[in-house]
Amino acid sequence: MSTRRIIGPFNRVEGDLEVTLDIADGRVAAAYVNSPLYRGFEQILQGKLPADALVLVPRICGICSVAQSAAAALALADAAGMTPPPNGRLAANLTLATENLADHLTHFYLFFMPDFARTDYADRPWHAAVAERFRATVGSAPNQVLPARARFMQMMGLLAGKWPHTLAVQPGGSTRPLQSSEIYRLHRTVREFRSFLESVTFGCNLEELAAIASRAELDTWRSRAGGGDLRTFLSIAEDLDLWHLGRGTDRFMSYGCYKEEGRRLFAAGLWHGGAAALDIASIAEDTSHAWYAAAGLPQHPQEGSTLPVAEKDGAYSWCKAPRLAGQVVETGALARQVVAGHPLARDMIAASGGSVAARVVARLLELALVLPAMERWLAELSPGQPWCITARLADEPSGVGLIEAARGSLGHWLTVRRGRIHNYQIIAPTTWNFSPRDAGGQPGALEQALAGLPASASGALPPAIHHVVRSFDPCMVCTVH
Amino acid sequence: MNLLWLQSGGCGGCTLSWLGSEHGPLFRVLADEGIELLWHPSLSEACLDEARELIAHCASGQVSVDVLCIEGSLLRGPLGTGGFHRFGGGAQAMIDWVRQIAARARHVVAIGSCSSWGGITAAGMNPTDACGLQYDGEAVGGLLGPDFRDPAGLPVINVAGCPPHPDWITETLAALSHGRLRAEHLDDYGRPRFYADQLVHHGCPRNEYYEFKASAEKPSDQGCLMEHLGCGGTQAHADCNQRLWNGEGSCLRGGYACIRCTEPGFEEPGHAFETTPKVAGIPLGLPADMPKAWFIALAALSKSATPARVRENATADHQLRAPSVKRSKR
Numbered sequence: 001m002s003t004r005r006i007i008g009p010f011n012r013v014e015g016d017l018e019v020t021l022d023i024a025d026g027r028v029a030a031a032y033v034n035s036p037l038y039r040g041f042e043q044i045l046q047g048k049l050p051a052d053a054l055v056l057v058p059r060i061c062g063i064c065s066v067a068q069s070a071a072a073a074l075a076l077a078d079a080a081g082m083t084p085p086p087n088g089r090l091a092a093n094l095t096l097a098t099e100n101l102a103d104h105l106t107h108f109y110l111f112f113m114p115d116f117a118r119t120d121y122a123d124r125p126w127h128a129a130v131a132e133r134f135r136a137t138v139g140s141a142p143n144q145v146l147p148a149r150a151r152f153m154q155m156m157g158l159l160a161g162k163w164p165h166t167l168a169v170q171p172g173g174s175t176r177p178l179q180s181s182e183i184y185r186l187h188r189t190v191r192e193f194r195s196f197l198e199s200v201t202f203g204c205n206l207e208e209l210a211a212i213a214s215r216a217e218l219d220t221w222r223s224r225a226g227g228g229d230l231r232t233f234l235s236i237a238e239d240l241d242l243w244h245l246g247r248g249t250d251r252f253m254s255y256g257c258y259k260e261e262g263r264r265l266f267a268a269g270l271w272h273g274g275a276a277a278l279d280i281a282s283i284a285e286d287t288s289h290a291w292y293a294a295a296g297l298p299q300h301p302q303e304g305s306t307l308p309v310a311e312k313d314g315a316y317s318w319c320k321a322p323r324l325a326g327q328v329v330e331t332g333a334l335a336r337q338v339v340a341g342h343p344l345a346r347d348m349i350a351a352s353g354g355s356v357a358a359r360v361v362a363r364l365l366e367l368a369l370v371l372p373a374m375e376r377w378l379a380e381l382s383p384g385q386p387w388c389i390t391a392r393l394a395d396e397p398s399g400v401g402l403i404e405a406a407r408g409s410l411g412h413w414l415t416v417r418r419g420r421i422h423n424y425q426i427i428a429p430t431t432w433n434f435s436p437r438d439a440g441g442q443p444g445a446l447e448q449a450l451a452g453l454p455a456s457a458s459g460a461l462p463p464a465i466h467h468v469v470r471s472f473d474p475c476m477v478c479t480v481h
Numbered sequence: 482m483n484l485l486w487l488q489s490g491g492c493g494g495c496t497l498s499w500l501g502s503e504h505g506p507l508f509r510v511l512a513d514e515g516i517e518l519l520w521h522p523s524l525s526e527a528c529l530d531e532a533r534e535l536i537a538h539c540a541s542g543q544v545s546v547d548v549l550c551i552e553g554s555l556l557r558g559p560l561g562t563g564g565f566h567r568f569g570g571g572a573q574a575m576i577d578w579v580r581q582i583a584a585r586a587r588h589v590v591a592i593g594s595c596s597s598w599g600g601i602t603a604a605g606m607n608p609t610d611a612c613g614l615q616y617d618g619e620a621v622g623g624l625l626g627p628d629f630r631d632p633a634g635l636p637v638i639n640v641a642g643c644p645p646h647p648d649w650i651t652e653t654l655a656a657l658s659h660g661r662l663r664a665e666h667l668d669d670y671g672r673p674r675f676y677a678d679q680l681v682h683h684g685c686p687r688n689e690y691y692e693f694k695a696s697a698e699k700p701s702d703q704g705c706l707m708e709h710l711g712c713g714g715t716q717a718h719a720d721c722n723q724r725l726w727n728g729e730g731s732c733l734r735g736g737y738a739c740i741r742c743t744e745p746g747f748e749e750p751g752h753a754f755e756t757t758p759k760v761a762g763i764p765l766g767l768p769a770d771m772p773k774a775w776f777i778a779l780a781a782l783s784k785s786a787t788p789a790r791v792r793e794n795a796t797a798d799h800q801l802r803a804p805s806v807k808r809s810k811r
Contacts, residue, residue, distance in 0.1 A: 006570060006571075007529050007530075007570055008529065008533075008568075008569025008570030008571075009522065009528065009529070009532055009533070009568060009569030009570055010528055010529070010569065011521075011522045011523065011525060011527070011528045011532060012522075012523060012524070012525075012526075012528070014493050014523065015488070015493060016488075016522075016566070016568075016569050017569060018567075018569035018570055034569075036566060036567045036568075036569050037489070037490065037556075037565065037566045038556075038565045038566070038609060039490050039554075039556070039565070039602050039608075039609055039611075040565075040606075040608030040609055043605065043606055043608040044601075044602075044604045044605035044606065044607075044608065045605065046605065046606075047605065047606075048605065049753045051753055051754070051755060051756075052753060052754050054754075054755075055740060055754045055755075056601060056604065059492050059494065059600075059601040059643065060492060061492050061493065061494070062491075062492040062493040062494020062495065062496065062497040062498070062644065063493060063494075063497050065492070065494060065497075106500070110500075110523070110524065111523070114526050117526070118526065135526065136524060136525055136526035137508045137518060137524055137525065137526075138508065142506075142508060143506035143508055143509055144506070146500060146502070146506050146507050146508070147503075147505055147506055149500070149501075150500070150501050150502060150503050150727075151503075153501050153727050153728075154727050154728030154729070155727075156726075156727040156730060157725065157726055157727030157728035157729045157730025157734075158728065158729060158730065160730070160735055161726065161730045161731055161732045161733070161734055161735015161736070161737065162726035162727055162730045162731065162732065162735065163497075163498075163501065163726075163727055164492075164494040164497055164498060164644060165494060165643060165644060165742075166732075166735060166737070167732065167735070167737035167738065167740075167754075167755065168735045168736060168737060170700050172700065173700075173701065174700075174701065174736075175700040175701050175735060175736030175737045176701070176735050176736040177701050177703075177736070177798035177799055179799060179800075185729075189728075308559070308565075308608065310559045310560070310562070310564055383799055384799050386701070386798065387701040387798050388699070388700045388701035388798070390699050390700070461529070466528070477491075477492050477493055
């Protein structure tokens with residue numbers, strides 16, 4: 001006999017989240033993830049002028065704002081058959097990278113680590129120091145990190161006018177031509193952020209961290225002097241065995257991102273015990289357990305629809321259930337690095353699959369991987385060369401924009417008819433990770449990761465549930481949109 | 482002064498903008514201004530039952546709330562139930578919590594254009610029947626009604642913007658904490674006048690191009706964005722080009738139009754956001770307080786007087802001609 005508990009609100013995630021747990025014999029027998037907020041962006045976009053999507057879609061999300069802009073710009077560029085000039089491509093990389101890195105920092109320091117300051121861990125030897133460092137709003141870390149983050153976000157003032165919600169990211173490139181002294185100021189900002197990460201987060205230089213190739217090397221690195229908040233986390237992960245907590249589907253997907261000449265910094269693909277081809281055409285969204293009018297079989301987003309209904313038998317979320325060839329996939333920094341082939345990322349999942357610790361380490365690893373790339377991109381900018389091109393959109397084109405937000409794969413599918421948006425479907429990273437069940441009863445990635453966790457039918461719930469939920473860096477406003 | 486912050490039909494971007502505050506650690510700034518954060522969904526430790534209990538106590542009056550900040554539109558749909566947003570962990574719609582707590586709070590602050598007027602969430606067909614706390618677009622009303630006043634006699638304070646500048650939020654809260662925000666400090670739409678009594682145009686670095694109507698024709702051009710590319714900076718109330726964003730930014734400095742995001746109804750401009758609507762070649766939206774005939778006459782005059790330097794640089798993405806160097810005659 002199981003007991004049902006509805007728990008929420010989960011905070012320190014972006015947006016609203018509720019989880020229903022069926023608890024039997026002191027364990028989670030089944031989890032049901034509910035996104036309790038619907039805004040209807042896909043309905044709002046219908047009938048709009050295609051270019052107006054650039055104003056509307058960033059406002060789906062305040063934390064993935066540039067990623068949403070970039071996906072829309074790519075979909076519009078695809079529809080118009082245009083490719084931005086090199087400066088435009090580099091500016092787009094820099095803008096997206098700034099957001100993604102700031103999001104990783106925000107997640108680690110403001111959303112994720114404060115859970116270890118909770119009194120649940122008062123008996124652990126590390127608790128007093130961790131509580132002093134990471135306690136929400138009053139700890140030394142949030143108060144040290146916010147000014148450093150704000151300084152880094154000055155990248156956005158120059159690259160994009162402001163953050164969140166810029167219009168600088170256009171299908172043809174960037175509206176913001178940069179001159180040499182502005183590029184120098186950006187360079188100083190990146191170097192200052194590097195210095196912050198190396199002294200505060202890692203206690204080593206970025207290249208040293210990025211070169212760590214296995215769990216064993218990571219352990220050796222941790223035991224060396226140097227300090228830094230990552231070492232603190234790794235000690236906690238060891239003590240609480242976060243390497244064996246929160247395993248999901250172990251099917252990892254990435255659309256790839258950061259276009260460079262002839263390649264992407266992080267390649268696209270699928271990983272399930274080994275590399276597999278990513279077939280975008282096999283994506284379909286199932287609405288059997290979501291509050292939408294059933295449209296028969298699951299639909300590819302190019303054909304998808306969004307018709308909310310107030311009541312529906314068996315439905316428990318505003319989130320649709322996207323599937324790749326019928327399978328549940330996990331997306332995010334861990335998936336991105338596993339697919340891209342980083343040896344540490346692959347080794348972290350080799351023994352025991354996806355885990356809370358692996359997801360967190362992958363995010364911090366990306367800080368060390370992407371910042372040096374930003375330094376390179378800045379050096380490649382060439383003032384005086386074009387930043388943006390224009391092209392006329394045909395009357396009835398369609399386009400796809402696939403990008404990697406901090407928290408995973410984001411796709412926009414656009415269809416234009418008679419010069420207006422006929423259909424605009426969005427599948428966000430957390431739509432994948434926090435999806436409800438599909439028609440076959442297959443639970444979503446978080447639902448799988450929560451099943452089996454120890455849980456009490458009436459008393460306080462163990463903090464492990466919080467770690468698992470937040471390890472995905474969920475963005476709930478994107479999830480449903 | 483304590484502060485309860487709740488989010489509803491928005492994107493969370495107001496909070497993210499606020500976290501970009503450039504005056505030192507935000508949490509310490511708040512403490513220094515005498516502001517205690519009761520709960521914030523993205524920032525506080527308390528969650529699940531602990532958070533629900535606190536919110537319930539705020540609604541029942543067991544905990545008295547000095548300032549209620551709402552971020553995001555209020556979703557009245559479907560059919561007036563508010564069912565498009567339930568506060569997690571319970572059956573009650575968010576609009577019910579907001580009504581209850583707003584009725585008891587000493588002050589109610591709308592953070593951003595969604596909770597001020599409805600904003601982007603109310604665009605298009607407005608599928609969720611979204612509105613602001615005290616406005617539905619330009620119409621006074623919204624969730625709390627036209628007659629709502631807090632115990633001090635203030636209407637909802639609208640820190641409008643999509644998102645608002647971090648300082649607009651902090652300064653408004655500091656003024657409340659120090660008892661220095663009175664009705665006369667709010668404009669006709671309930672926006673704090675310290676930022677709303679300015680125009681985005683003030684301090685625009687493209688001013689020389691504006692003066693001569695030397696206009697940008699495509700994205701990345703350096704010229705004025707008003708004539709062709711949809712810029713509403715001469716009409717939009719905000720100090721964006723005096724109090725810069727993320728260091729040295731603003732929309733216009735970023736090379737794109739001001740979409741008037743601090744104004745009610747900005748989400749439906751009636752034309753493409755980045756294209757200026759015109760009749761007989763004359764832009765429809767005139768600068769604030771500018772008589773039309775004079776604007777047309779001056780625009781024609783200044784166009785004919787445009788220096789070649791300004792005209793050529795206006796449609797380029799970098800400076801083609803530098804200002805000439807003048808030598809004194811001796």
